[in-house]
Structures are given as C-alpha cells and as structure tokens.
Amino acid sequence: MIVVKGVRRIGKSSLVRVGLRLHGVKLYAVFDARTVPLLTSDTVYEVVARGLEELLRRSGGLGRHLRELLARVEGLSVAGFEVRVTRRSPDLVLRVVEALDKAAEATGEHMVLVFDEAQDMAVVPGFARLLAHIYDYHQRVKLVLAGSEVGLLDRLLGRGNPRAPLYGRPYLEIEMPRLSREESLGFLEQGFTELGLEWPRAYMEEAVDRLDGIPGWLTAYGYYAYATGSHREALERVLEEGASLVQAELERFLANRLQARTRYLALLECLAAGPLTWSELKTCLETRIARSLNKAQFTRYLRELRDYSFVEKAGREYRLADPLIRYVLRRMRT
Ligand SMILES: Nc1ncnc2c1ncn2[C@@H]1O[C@H](COP(=O)(O)OP(=O)(O)OP(=O)(O)O)[C@@H](O)[C@H]1O
Ligand SMILES: [Mg+2]
Structure with a gap:
C-alpha cells in the first residue's frame, strides 16, 4: 500500500x-x-x-x-x-x-x-x-x-x-512538500520557456511570493499569464478563483462547527500574519477572543485545523497550509 x-x-x-x-x-x-x-x-x-x-x-x-x-x-x-x-x-x-x-x-x-x-x-x-x-x-x-x-x-x-x-x-x-522558492521559480521559468514566452523574472518572483511553492496555483498563474498576456490579471485571477475554492472548503469545515466558528477564524487570523509557536498562537487566540482557553480546548481547535489541512506544522511553528487562506480571511472580513 x-x-x-x-x-x-x-x-x-x-x-x-x-x-x-x-x-x-x-x-x-x-x-x-x-x-x-x-x-x-x-x-x-x-x-x-x-x-x-x-x-x-x-x-x-x-x-x-x-x-x-x-x-x-x-x-x-x-x-x-x-x-x-x-x-x-x-x-x-x-x-x-x-x-x-x-x-x-x-x-x-x-x-x-x-x-x-x-x-x-x-x-x-x-x-x-x-x-x-x-x-x-x-x-x-x-x-x-x-x-x-x-x-x-x-x-x-x-x-x-x-x-x-x-x-x-x-x-x-x-x-509531498511544497516546492522551494528556487524550484518554484524554475518551474515557472520552464513553463514559460515551453510556451515560448519571455516572462520577466520580477513577475515570476511576485507570483511565487504570493502563491508559494504550490504547483497547482503556479500552474494556474502560468496558464492565465499565457491566456491574458498580463501578469497583474493572471495573478488576480488565481487569487480570486483560488480563494473561492478555498473559501468553499473552509465554509464546509465551519458549517459543522457553528459554535466555535469565531474561534477557528480567529486562530487562522493569528497565523495570517506569519508562523507562530504553540504558545504564541494560544496567546494570540486568547487575545483575539478576549478570554482564556484551557489547554485541551485550544489543542482541540488546533488539531481540527491540522486534521483538515488548513494549518500545518513546520519545525516548531504552525503556519497556514495554503497561502490563499490569507485572501479568504480578508474576503470574509469585508
Ligand atoms: N509536477 C507538476 N508539473 C506540472 N504541473 C503540475 C505538477 N504537479 C501538479 N501540477 C498541476 O497542478 C494542478 C494540481 O495538481 P493535482 O490536481 O495533481 O493536485 P492535488 O494535490 O491532487 O490537488 P487536490 O488537493 O485539489 O486534489 C494540476 O493542474 C496539475 O496539472
Ligand atoms: Mg487531487
């Protein structure tokens, strides 16, 4: 197996x-x-x-x-x-x-x-x-x-x-790990070369900064760049369409957890600013929801988000598993 x-x-x-x-x-x-x-x-x-x-x-x-x-x-x-x-x-x-x-x-x-x-x-x-x-x-x-x-x-x-x-x-x-920054840039470069497109390095760098080393998003960016000829438009489309998909997944997750909805979202918000250690994350969440949580409760929220791969652990820190979650949170706020 x-x-x-x-x-x-x-x-x-x-x-x-x-x-x-x-x-x-x-x-x-x-x-x-x-x-x-x-x-x-x-x-x-x-x-x-x-x-x-x-x-x-x-x-x-x-x-x-x-x-x-x-x-x-x-x-x-x-x-x-x-x-x-x-x-x-x-x-x-x-x-x-x-x-x-x-x-x-x-x-x-x-x-x-x-x-x-x-x-x-x-x-x-x-x-x-x-x-x-x-x-x-x-x-x-x-x-x-x-x-x-x-x-x-x-x-x-x-x-x-x-x-x-x-x-x-x-x-x-x-x-399957994410591609490193270098691999991501190489991946895009190779794609553009195959298409016979000269694509500025700075554009590719921005795409990798925003989309991280996730081949599915990078591929979508490359495709839209090819189809529209515009870096800005390609990036916006990936972020928009990608965010819609991720939002649907997040909403499905939250739909079964109505009571703790605000807490799950607050926890993700904490990580939107960057990776945090376990105790930093706990403190951040408690500050956001203005109450203290016992260890078991907090652990359960974190475990659920990891089980469904919205959050992942990298070394000692926790981070958003998908860079698009950040955009989703921004959309949900407005
Ligand atoms: N090594 C690769 N080279 C070129 N394109 C790739 C590569 N890996 C993935 N892709 C492209 O990225 C997109 C996402 O890949 P795929 O559907 O295999 O991912 P997945 O992990 O199964 O995603 P999901 O979680 O949505 O099922 C596809 O469009 C695929 O063609
Ligand atoms: Mg799949």
Missing part, C-alpha cells in the same frame, strides 16, 4: 497518475471521492461506477475480458463503456474487487486501486475494513491512497489506534 499525502493543489493526483503511466501499469482504477459533490454511503456507488468506466475506456485489448468479468458482478450493469450500479449493497465493492483481481490474474499483472481523497470515503461504513480485507487477501491488488486532509487520512490508516482495521499494516508514505 502506498499513501500519498500533501496539502491541496500540491500535485498528489498528478503524481499518482504520472507514476502509474511511467511504470507502464495498465490495470489501474481511480476512485476519486471528489467525483461527487458530497460523498455518502449512497453516492459512493457513483464514484465506483465512474472509476470503472474510466478503467474500461483505458484498458484497450484487456477491456473485453474485464468487461465480461464486471458484467457478471451481481448488482452491476455494463454496456459498452457505461457502468451502472443496479443494486446497491455493501458487498458490491467487494465483488468488484474480486472481479478486478481475476482480471489481473488472467494477465499476470497487478491491479492497482487508487482511492483519491480517501479520507472522505471513511464516512462509508466498512470502508477501512474493506481496505484491510483487500490488503490481506488480494495479493495481486495493490492499494494507493491519496488525500489532503492529512489528519483524517491518518485516522483511516489507524495510526496509533490498535482497534482500527488497518492498524499495523505497513505502507509506503509519500509526503
């Missing part, structure tokens, strides 16, 4: 797909929790169907055999490249995995199952147990989990919890 972790837009999904392609892996299916607006035990079947459709479309000569195997799965209907779940049941996914294992067996290859934003799938009862079952009993099936809500992913993996289904099963962890 391989686990790919990293903040949003860092390039996890790209890394997984590029890695599979470079290794010539033919049999792989990607189940992406973000295929549906909200993952629940109902919509998860939609995710499964879409993942299988993509696998069928990609599998060329192997497709026929694969289609036959999948068509035989009870509760699944396959017509051409279209896959539908006709009867929802908790065993359906297990039967699909068995069919995919058989397909792999026939070719002597591995079948790689990618669960993207895997932490979201933890809401589906039995998901962790299913993964443990695949891990233990389907040797040909290899698992790749990717996710941005790092704390939730750890929980799914059962880190530190002997009662969790996946506890104690070794896996390879790939943690």
Whole structure:
C-alpha cells in the first residue's frame, strides 16, 4: 500500500497518475471521492461506477475480458463503456474487487486501486475494513491512497489506534512538500520557456511570493499569464478563483462547527500574519477572543485545523497550509 499525502493543489493526483503511466501499469482504477459533490454511503456507488468506466475506456485489448468479468458482478450493469450500479449493497465493492483481481490474474499483472481523497470515503461504513480485507487477501491488488486532509487520512490508516482495521499494516508514505522558492521559480521559468514566452523574472518572483511553492496555483498563474498576456490579471485571477475554492472548503469545515466558528477564524487570523509557536498562537487566540482557553480546548481547535489541512506544522511553528487562506480571511472580513 502506498499513501500519498500533501496539502491541496500540491500535485498528489498528478503524481499518482504520472507514476502509474511511467511504470507502464495498465490495470489501474481511480476512485476519486471528489467525483461527487458530497460523498455518502449512497453516492459512493457513483464514484465506483465512474472509476470503472474510466478503467474500461483505458484498458484497450484487456477491456473485453474485464468487461465480461464486471458484467457478471451481481448488482452491476455494463454496456459498452457505461457502468451502472443496479443494486446497491455493501458487498458490491467487494465483488468488484474480486472481479478486478481475476482480471489481473488472467494477465499476470497487478491491479492497482487508487482511492483519491480517501479520507472522505471513511464516512462509508466498512470502508477501512474493506481496505484491510483487500490488503490481506488480494495479493495481486495493490492499494494507493491519496488525500489532503492529512489528519483524517491518518485516522483511516489507524495510526496509533490498535482497534482500527488497518492498524499495523505497513505502507509506503509519500509526503509531498511544497516546492522551494528556487524550484518554484524554475518551474515557472520552464513553463514559460515551453510556451515560448519571455516572462520577466520580477513577475515570476511576485507570483511565487504570493502563491508559494504550490504547483497547482503556479500552474494556474502560468496558464492565465499565457491566456491574458498580463501578469497583474493572471495573478488576480488565481487569487480570486483560488480563494473561492478555498473559501468553499473552509465554509464546509465551519458549517459543522457553528459554535466555535469565531474561534477557528480567529486562530487562522493569528497565523495570517506569519508562523507562530504553540504558545504564541494560544496567546494570540486568547487575545483575539478576549478570554482564556484551557489547554485541551485550544489543542482541540488546533488539531481540527491540522486534521483538515488548513494549518500545518513546520519545525516548531504552525503556519497556514495554503497561502490563499490569507485572501479568504480578508474576503470574509469585508
Ligand atoms: N509536477 C507538476 N508539473 C506540472 N504541473 C503540475 C505538477 N504537479 C501538479 N501540477 C498541476 O497542478 C494542478 C494540481 O495538481 P493535482 O490536481 O495533481 O493536485 P492535488 O494535490 O491532487 O490537488 P487536490 O488537493 O485539489 O486534489 C494540476 O493542474 C496539475 O496539472
Ligand atoms: Mg487531487
């Protein structure tokens, strides 16, 4: 099992797909929790169907055999490249995995199952147990989990919890760091060179200062710069559109935490000015909300924000995991 972790837009999904392609892996299916607006035990079947459709479309000569195997799965209907779940049941996914294992067996290859934003799938009862079952009993099936809500992913993996289904099963962890300043500049420069554009160094520096080493934002900046020919406009568009996305994510997080909303926002505001140590952050929050918090309360707020990857720890300090959170806070203030 391989686990790919990293903040949003860092390039996890790209890394997984590029890695599979470079290794010539033919049999792989990607189940992406973000295929549906909200993952629940109902919509998860939609995710499964879409993942299988993509696998069928990609599998060329192997497709026929694969289609036959999948068509035989009870509760699944396959017509051409279209896959539908006709009867929802908790065993359906297990039967699909068995069919995919058989397909792999026939070719002597591995079948790689990618669960993207895997932490979201933890809401589906039995998901962790299913993964443990695949891990233990389907040797040909290899698992790749990717996710941005790092704390939730750890929980799914059962880190530190002997009662969790996946506890104690070794896996390879790939943690994707941000690009350094130099790497970010090199990344933009290479992109502009490929496009045959001479782009002033000072523009690229400003973009990196504002967007940090997050490939997704840098790519978007490069694209808008190419499309509009204007540095200012490109930067503004990334910040605007990016902030909308991040704001939606933050609002979703806060929607389930109405009581402490002000506290979470105040904590993020503290970090908007720059990284802080644990005790600096606690003091800052207490000042902002004008009351003192006990250690357990404060720790809980901080842990939640880290679990959902709004905040990350760098050395001894805590900082905003995404530079765009700063813009979001500014927008929410006005
Ligand atoms: N190494 C890279 N080279 C070029 N472009 C990249 C690279 N890594 C990521 N990108 C681009 O950055 C964007 C974000 O990447 P990707 O979707 O893989 O990130 P992610 O971590 O899966 O994001 P999310 O958390 O939103 O799912 C994509 O448009 C992708 O094409
Ligand atoms: Mg992704």
